[in-house]
Amino acid sequence: IRRNGKVTGFDESKIKVAMTKAFLAVEGGGAAVSMRIHDLVNALSAQISQALSRRMPGGGTVHIEDIQDQVELALMREGHHKVARAYVLYRDHQAQKRAAEQADAAPVATILHVTHPDGSRAPLDLPRLHALVDEACGNLNDVDAKAVIAETLRNLFDGVPLKEVNTALVMSARTLIESDPNYSFVAARLLLDSIRTDALRFLKQPQTVCTQSELAGLFGEYFHAYIQTGIEHELLDPTLRQYDLKRLGQAIDTAQDLQFSYLGLQTLFDRYFLHQEGVRFELPQAFFMRVAMGLAINEIDREAHAIEFYKLLSSFDFMSSTPTLFNSGTLRPQLSSCYLTTVPD
Incomplete structure (x- = not known):
């Protein structure tokens, strides 16, 4: 989906062109003929296309932002930090250019x-939009809720x-990160709204x-519906049902969600949350508790230990390795990144 709302076909070559320009901005024009750059761009573009396909296996639409x-x-994960920064600066420059052009254009309806x-239509709920952004900017210095709202409305x-609408909110906050890093937390909190709405609707909760x-x-x-649904879809270990779910649910602190930066939450969303x-349908704090439950599953007082593990993970004081985060509490609870063995010569 383009910024003007028009839907066009996905074109991976445009990703390659954008990334190539970012590499050239860092390494100079002489790198244009480099096979290393060519191979890197091809690999990263394929990685991005695969990530989008995994997110929407049945097809669908995705916003250009x-x-x-x-x-x-993708650039950050592969360690190309200077190139990623060049790309961010380019996006910020283009956003400012669009904003200037839109300021001269006729006002929107x-x-x-x-x-x-x-398929039904309804007026945009501006009061809720303002409430979401005000909450997302709460207790953060040097961020402006009005700037996020204004940028969002320009893109609708x-x-x-x-x-x-939520995508536009997140992207609007995202474009402001270059002006102040705290907008990364604003973007994460706005992304949380989309995640929790999807999860609550999927689990058919009374309030979505x-x-x-x-x-x-x-x-x-x-939390109770999440565990039940995960077991029914053979994503979670049925043993988790034997926990005192009410006690664990009461121990969960949703305020810990506010610690997430945008990149951290987006990474969890793309790679780790059960779907x-x-x-x-797995919210961030449910994710941490699920991992904790898997770690404590063989303990005598497993609820107490699960809560202890949960507090450690959700506070970011400690973070388990990827195999544990992926698999703890599931039907294949791999808890090690590696192991040692002996092989006879």
Whole structure:
């Protein structure tokens, strides 16, 4: 989906062109003929295409800003930090250029409508939009909720799909990170809104739209449904059902979500959260508790130990390795990154 709302076919070659320009900005024009750059760009582009395909195995639409985020993530993960920074600066420059052009354009209609999944249309809920952004900016220095709202509205159009409204919110905060790093936390908190809405809807919870502060009161019921659904879809170990889920749910602190930066939360969303039918129904704190439950599964007082492990993980004081994060509490609870063995010569 382009910024003007137009849907066009996915073209991997455009990703290659953008990344090549970023590499050339860092390594100079002489690198244009380098096979190393060519091979790197091809590998990274394929990696990004595969990540998007995994997210939407049945096909679908993805916003252009989301694709550009995947480019940044891929560059950072592979250690090309200078190139990633050049790419971020280029995006910021282009965003400023678009903002200047839009400022000279005719004003948008005063009333925007959103299109719901069932095809119905309704006016954009501006009060909720403001409430979400105000909450996301809460307790952060040098961030401006009005700037995020203004940038979001510039990227919306009449009839925009409801899902794209949240995408626009996240992307608007994302483009401001270069002006102040705290916008990374704002972007993460706005991404959380999309994640929790999808999860609550998938699990058919009584209330599917809520703010981060309201989530605490809904988490106990959500957590029980999350465990049951994970077991039913053969994603979680049925033994988890034997835990005192009410006690564990009460021990979960949803305020810990506020520690996430955008890159950290996006990485968990892309790679770690449990999903079914293309929907991530595992919220961040449920993810940490699921890992903790898997670690404590053979303990005598397993609830107490699970809570202890959960507090350690959710506070970021300690983080388990990727195999543990992927598999703890599942049907294949691999808990080691590597092991030693002997092989006779």
